[in-house]
Amino acid sequence: xxxxxxxxxxxxxxxxLKIQSLxxxxxxxxLIVSILIGNGIVQVMRHHRELADMTQKYVxxxxxxxxxxLGSNYLTDQARLYAVTKDYKxxxxxxxxxxxxxxxxxxxxxxxxxxxxxxxxxxxxASEEAMELSNELMELEIHSMKLAALSAxxxxxxxxxxxxxxxxxxxxxxxxxEKSEAAMELVFGKVYRDMRQQIEERMSSVTKHVVEICxxxxxxxxxxxxxxxxxxxxxxxxxxxxxxxSYIMIAVLILRPIRIYVNCIKNNNFLEITGAYEFKxxxxxxxxxxxxxxxxxxxxRKKAERDAITGLLNRQFFEQLKGRLHDTEKKLAFLLLDVDxxxxxxxxxxxxxxxxxxxxxxxxxxxxxxSADYVLRIGGDEFxxxxxxxxxxxxxxxxxxxxxxxxILQHPQGDFPRYSLSVGIAFSTDGFHDELFNQADQALYHxxxxxxxxxxxxxxxx
Numbered sequence: 096x097x098x099x100x101x102x103x104x105x106x107x108x109x110x111x112l113k114i115q116s117l118x119x120x121x122x123x124x125x126l127i128v129s130i131l132i133g134n135g136i137v138q139v140m141r142h143h144r145e146l147a148d149m150t151q152k153y154v155x156x157x158x159x160x161x162x163x164x165l166g167s168n169y170l171t172d173q174a175r176l177y178a179v180t181k182d183y184k185x186x187x188x189x190x191x192x193x194x195x196x197x198x199x200x201x202x203x204x205x206x207x208x209x210x211x212x213x214x215x216x217x218x219x220x221a222s223e224e225a226m227e228l229s230n231e232l233m234e235l236e237i238h239s240m241k242l243a244a245l246s247a248x249x250x251x252x253x254x255x256x257x258x259x260x261x262x263x264x265x266x267x268x269x270x271x272x273e274k275s276e277a278a279m280e281l282v283f284g285k286v287y288r289d290m291r292q293q294i295e296e297r298m299s300s301v302t303k304h305v306v307e308i309c310x311x312x313x314x315x316x317x318x319x320x321x322x323x324x325x326x327x328x329x330x331x332x333x334x335x336x337x338x339x340x341s342y343i344m345i346a347v348l349i350l351r352p353i354r355i356y357v358n359c360i361k362n363n364n365f366l367e368i369t370g371a372y373e374f375k376x377x378x379x380x381x382x383x384x385x386x387x388x389x390x391x392x393x394x395x396r397k398k399a400e401r402d403a404i405t406g407l408l409n410r411q412f413f414e415q416l417k418g419r420l421h422d423t424e425k426k427l428a429f430l431l432l433d434v435d436x437x438x439x440x441x442x443x444x445x446x447x448x449x450x451x452x453x454x455x456x457x458x459x460x461x462x463x464x465x466s467a468d469y470v471l472r473i474g475g476d477e478f479x480x481x482x483x484x485x486x487x488x489x490x491x492x493x494x495x496x497x498x499x500x501x502x503i504l505q506h507p508q509g510d511f512p513r514y515s516l517s518v519g520i521a522f523s524t525d526g527f528h529d530e531l532f533n534q535a536d537q538a539l540y541h542x543x544x545x546x547x548x549x550x551x552x553x554x555x556x557x
Contacts, residue, residue: 109379111372112348121341128337132330138323146316153309156209156218157302159202163222164298166198167229171282171291174236178278181247186240190254199229206301214308218301225297228290235290239281242266246274348374404450405457407478408471416469416481416527423526428485428493431535432460434476435515435547444512452514459503463496478516479535487522490552497550505548515548522554 173189176182192198203226210219241260244253269277281287352370356378359366365385366378400412408416420427434456441449453476460470460478469481485493501515519539523531538551545551 109368109372109375111370111375112344113372114348115373117344117348117371121337121344125334125337128330128333132327132334135323135327135330139320139327142316142320142323146313146320149312149316150309152209153305156206156305159205159209160222160298160301160305163199163202163206163225163229164295166192166196166202167225167232167294169198170229170233170236174239175282178239178243178275178282181243181275183252186244186253186257189236189240190256193233199226218304221297221301225294225301228294228297232287232290232294235281235287239278242269242274242278242281246271246278352378402457402472405453405472407457407461408469410471410473413471413473413479416471417532420481420527422528424524425483425526426486426524427522427527428480428482428489429521429523429527429531429535430480430482430493431519431532431539432456432478432480433517433539433543434478435517435543436512437476437514440512440514448512451511455504456500456516459500463500481527485522486524487552487554490520493520494550501548517542517547518550520550520552522552 169192170189173185173192177185177189203222206219206222210216210222237256237260240253240257241262244257245262266274266277348371352367352374355367355369356374365382368375368378368382370378400408402409434452437449437452440452453472456478457470457472460480464470464480464482467483471479471481473479482493497516497518504515505513507513517539519535519537519542521531521534521538534553538553538556541556542549542551
């Protein structure tokens with residue numbers, strides 16, 4: 096069997112990558128990498144959102160810390176301006192800030208809401224302490240406004256917080272100038288400045304710590320985003336590699352075998368066992384079917400080219416052979432043979448004996464002549480032989496072969512009848528030309544006319 100053929104028994108021994116299995120693995124790998132890419136995108140978005148939220152949070156904390164400090168400063172400014180000018184509008188602005196605008200209170204509420212982490216407890220405590228100090232300053236500021244009001248036009252227009260603020264006997268006994276100086280001392284003195292400085296320090300520490308935490312978390316988020324983006328790059332490379340690998344696998348396991356199979360089919364060859372397992376199995380199955388088809392064709396061709404009784408080449412093949420050898424430069428001898436007394440054998444011994452006589456002649460011709468010679472049965476008891484590379488110099492070889500056959504036919508064994516061959520021989524130096532058959536036929540006729548059981552060479556006829 097050809098190395099590319101296979102049967103149902105050995106297709107089970109085929110080895111190779113299966114397209115279905117490879118496809119499933121590729122799909123699984125693609126899904127995994129796609130999931131990783133999707134997860135990476137989610138992580139990048141999450142880190143970005145966390146960074147944005149954190150930045151927004153700490154910007155808000157800074158703003159509120161500043162707002163608390165500015166609110167406290169605003170109260171200080173209004174209290175000092177009132178102590179200096181005794182202008183009611185500053186006192187009114189002061190209490191509008193305390194009771195309506197309430198920047199300090201609102202800022203502290205926001206700070207309490209956002210400074211809820213473990214690392215933010217100190218910041219919240221510092222903010223609350225700053226608020227307490229600011230409230231303590233309010234005591235000094237209201238005290239200052241009480242003294243300032245009494246040193247001027249009176250306190251009847253001031254809020255109840257100022258009107259009801261208690262003064263000591265000593266302060267009540269002060270002159271207007273002393274009351275004004277005492278009011279100035281309360282909001283410009285060392286105690287007041289020290290408390291202001293403490294508020295500033297606490298709010299500065301809050302702002303500074305918030306900035307440090309923000310920078311730290313920004314760096315952490317930035318690192319996490321860089322790592323996530325690095326993974327995304329790796330996953331993208333993997334996807335590209337999977338695409339390239341898929342193309343290579345398709346080219347090697349599918350496209351290449353298809354090209355090979357097309358060429359094999361065009362050239363009427365067996366398919367090469369190559370490519371993926373499915374293609375190997377297809378090729379092996381095709382080769383098995385193709386081999387059986389060739390065998391069947393050979394059988395049919397032999398039946399078409401062979402004589403059913405003798406197994407020799409038949410008249411149809413003879414006609415094809417004449418066409419192949421026509422008008423060539425080949426030297427050949429053409430022998431036309433006829434079985435003598437064949438009609439008497441059929442009439443006296445029956446057709447079965449006649450068939451055996453033909454088979455005996457066919458066997459002897461096949462035995463005595465060369466394997467390269469064409470031995471044919473072209474009619475009922477008529478045979479022909481085409482011998483290539485034979486010239487008139489080889490007549491004796493032909494004589495010996497025919498004499499040997501007739502000697503055997505003339506001395507049969509058992510009850511088989513005696514019979515012989517009459518032969519006409521013609522030579523050609525330019526292939527099987529149109530007159531060659533007639534020349535051999537004339538030589539055969541001469542043999543029969545001169546006693547049969549022999550041969551005549553056409554070139555020897557007078």
